[in-house]
Amino acid sequence: MSSGIPVGKAGSTSHHFPPPHFAVQNVGLQRGYLQCKSHSGGSALSPAAVISPDRAQQQAVALAKEVGCPTSSIQEVVSCLRQKPANILNDAQTK
Known part of the structure; x- marks a missing residue:
């Protein structure tokens, strides 16, 4: 479920x-x-759920900066974000 x-x-x-x-x-x-x-509410097709790859990358880089990850390459961003605890990422996104 x-x-x-x-x-x-x-x-x-x-x-x-x-x-x-x-x-x-x-x-x-x-x-x-x-x-x-x-x-309960929301939609799989809402603007918050359907974003362009460029916008997704911008959001990932912004999150990386917020949690102290390097942003010189998308590979570094992804690698660093994957190592961060979920609560750190959640806190950074819900400020």
Whole structure:
């Protein structure tokens, strides 16, 4: 089961969409995918859930700066952010 509230709904909804190749190769099989969900507000197609790759990169770099990660390359940004504890990332995003 997954659940989501406003923007969380977008993320939990997307977990129910199998990858494009899955539907072609495994019609009718859902093993390994979430079978139940509960939502309260939000949409998988809201502007907060659907952003361009450039905007996503800008947001990642801004978050990296906020938590003290290097920003000279996107690889450094990603590597550093992956090492940060979730509570640090969450706190930085919800200031």
